Amino acid sequence: MGITDLTLRAAGLDVVFGTNGPIEDIPSHKPFFLSTITDSYSKPRRNPPKRSPRDTENLRAKIWGSHDLHQSQRYQNTFKDAALVFIPGLLNFFPGDDFFNRASAFFGHGGLIIGVSKNDTNTSHHGLYSVVGGDSRVLQPDWRTELVLVVKRLTLALRDPRVEASTAKELVFVGHSKGGLLVQALSALAKIADKGNAGSRLHDLKKKFPGLNTIPLADILYLGERLSNAQFYLYGSPIEGIERRGVVSVFDNLLLKGSANHFTPDFIRRFFEDLDHSPLEANAIIHAQKAPTLSGTVSVDKNHPTLFSGVLTRAARVLFHGAAHLIGAEDGDGLVATPNAAHWPNLRFLPSPADHIQMVETGAAAQGLLHLLDDHALPSHAANLHSGALTMAQQLVGSSPELQKHLAWLFAHNPSKAVEVREGINGQLPRLLIGENQERLVIKIDELRKTGSNDAAEGLELVASQVIDRNLPLTPLIQSMGLLPGLALH
Numbered sequence: 001m002g003i004t005d006l007t008l009r010a011a012g013l014d015v016v017f018g019t020n021g022p023i024e025d026i027p028s029h030k031p032f033f034l035s036t037i038t039d040s041y042s043k044p045r046r047n048p049p050k051r052s053p054r055d056t057e058n059l060r061a062k063i064w065g066s067h068d069l070h071q072s073q074r075y076q077n078t079f080k081d082a083a084l085v086f087i088p089g090l091l092n093f094f095p096g097d098d099f100f101n102r103a104s105a106f107f108g109h110g111g112l113i114i115g116v117s118k119n120d121t122n123t124s125h126h127g128l129y130s131v132v133g134g135d136s137r138v139l140q141p142d143w144r145t146e147l148v149l150v151v152k153r154l155t156l157a158l159r160d161p162r163v164e165a166s167t168a169k170e171l172v173f174v175g176h177s178k179g180g181l182l183v184q185a186l187s188a189l190a191k192i193a194d195k196g197n198a199g200s201r202l203h204d205l206k207k208k209f210p211g212l213n214t215i216p217l218a219d220i221l222y223l224g225e226r227l228s229n230a231q232f233y234l235y236g237s238p239i240e241g242i243e244r245r246g247v248v249s250v251f252d253n254l255l256l257k258g259s260a261n262h263f264t265p266d267f268i269r270r271f272f273e274d275l276d277h278s279p280l281e282a283n284a285i286i287h288a289q290k291a292p293t294l295s296g297t298v299s300v301d302k303n304h305p306t307l308f309s310g311v312l313t314r315a316a317r318v319l320f321h322g323a324a325h326l327i328g329a330e331d332g333d334g335l336v337a338t339p340n341a342a343h344w345p346n347l348r349f350l351p352s353p354a355d356h357i358q359m360v361e362t363g364a365a366a367q368g369l370l371h372l373l374d375d376h377a378l379p380s381h382a383a384n385l386h387s388g389a390l391t392m393a394q395q396l397v398g399s400s401p402e403l404q405k406h407l408a409w410l411f412a413h414n415p416s417k418a419v420e421v422r423e424g425i426n427g428q429l430p431r432l433l434i435g436e437n438q439e440r441l442v443i444k445i446d447e448l449r450k451t452g453s454n455d456a457a458e459g460l461e462l463v464a465s466q467v468i469d470r471n472l473p474l475t476p477l478i479q480s481m482g483l484l485p486g487l488a489l490h
Helices: 010-017 033-042 053-065 069-078 097-104 143-158 178-194 198-208 217-226 246-256 265-275 294-300 311-327 363-375 387-398 401-413 415-432 436-450 454-469 475-482
Strands: 024-026 082-087 111-114 123-125 129-132 137-139 170-176 231-235 284-287 347-349
Touching (some): 069 415, 097 111, 097 129, 097 363, 178 265, 387 454, 387 475, 401 415, 401 454, 401 475, 436 454
Parallel strands (some): 082 170
Antiparallel strands (some): 024 137
């Protein structure tokens, strides 16, 4: 069954979902404010070039070379058998070409974006990644109806030999914002299909996700098999919902035709209950923290147009970033508040500031995403880590809220990966630590070893390596050292 055979029965959707109707594509030429402003904002990322094999390899080499050697080699090794699959967020908002190239370059089988435009069903290839379904803006208040498009287009892509991701042994799914909720639904569907007792549970889901009944059971079972060892990451997704009030309500009424009703805390809670598949079952829930000021947020954005050729584009970018600050969510990315860490032990954070849109645009966000995906991969070899050194590393991290935010999960769940990072940096640590405090840190590690405190030295070196590798500020580590006996710098 082809993608264009998909039929969504509006009446059925109204009964089950209370939706405003089937997916609506917003054509670029339509005189609609939202279309105009998103066209202007996303112009640099739309219609990405179709690169030649030579240009693709040159771009890949350039991206590899932009990372420290130890990072580049580690990422290449971690993702050599994998493909990166991206599901976009509200309005079918695609990741920027630069962002997705920087992330896909380290995946041995490239990247794949699954678009949810109803009318644009084409497959296109852009060197380091492919696209199935175009990036037309989509306004669909009840985003759950998009699951059937994601399932059909993913199945199509994985059977298409022209799509490099189709040959990958491992698939790494990243869903941005609303796309993360669809990734969660996809994960639940694959899990059910892979269990072999799909019948009754699938029948249940088909009632809650109209359109799934148009997909042959054989295709769902195929997807379950292909995704049996896949990884699923929710990226800036509103897993605790967004209250429809204040500025959110204003934006919703003006632009989004009631979409916010499908992101309220009650709606999201019912969605997970219907799936019987909690975000705790995702590999990680990844969030970002925006810069504290609007000027700081805009300065993170490196893609400003020239003064005279892009006044509207510049205004659109400032408007989008400004909207994030107006909406609120101070403890979060501007749109989605930081979830309660006590409820989500798999909650992770990008190392550098980013608002909700910058999460899919900047090079720093792409590198931060690679860090976190790498954290959750098995190390290339078994690590020899003394329990005393791990305890010291955990004490250092636990003594600082900032270090705890970024590193606690790693040392609790995958410390061998931390050792792999340290071994990759190896003797480069003194070179990478530049400045008075940094030099004193290297001296302190040497002093600890000379006095026989090898566990303390190794634990400190492990944490320092992670701080350097992620380009985190060193001050929290220095402060944490001052709280532990024998580690303060003098």
